[in-house]
Amino acid sequence: MLARVGEKWSILIIMFLAGGPRHLPEIKRAINGISQRILTLCLRGLERDELVKRTVRAVMPLHVEYELTPLDRSLTEPLTALGLWASRHIADIDAARAAFDEQETLQDDVLADR
Template identity: 55%
Template structure:
């Protein structure tokens, strides 16, 4: 965001090329973070770990429906992204504890802002979805005989 355009959201501060090149989109670090934030389990685990460190089995019990394989994969991905720290305690058997790194903690604020936005606009989103679902051809503005549907 430039000093002269402080009211412009940062995602709009730069013009995207048209069309957006597929290889650039695939390599974009913003897209990669959005994919991580948008996957099924990652943000739930980040939020749980934001409260306090957890052992593996605590996390598994805390998230209904996640398989051990998926929990392990998600934790490894978050660890490889630098968001989660894995600490092995030298006990018999070894116990493993997961916590957020400083980078992971820094993600809590933007994720909280997005969650707050979603809660604030839930009724509007649900009303729009209902209008869309009840409209002809799934589009509230579509004429009854929409030529695009033929």
């Protein structure tokens, strides 16, 4: 369960669905960079874990709607807090990654010279 709710795409889907039921194309447009395949896999996994409810409306064309279950609604507060923390610290994280990568490159260069 921790792997499911800790996964990047699942968090973004849950945060988006916290605003209410949404159709698949709305979710895809709202989550920048997610492929159709990954979106489908994440939604199926969330549905399997009973975190997301899928409703099919028998109209033409077929409408599929996703919404949070009561179980998942209890997750929105901590996930929103995590998302806010990440957005506040993204510059720090990017800087730390760049410094780490630079150090790794320097170490690789030293080893290559030996």
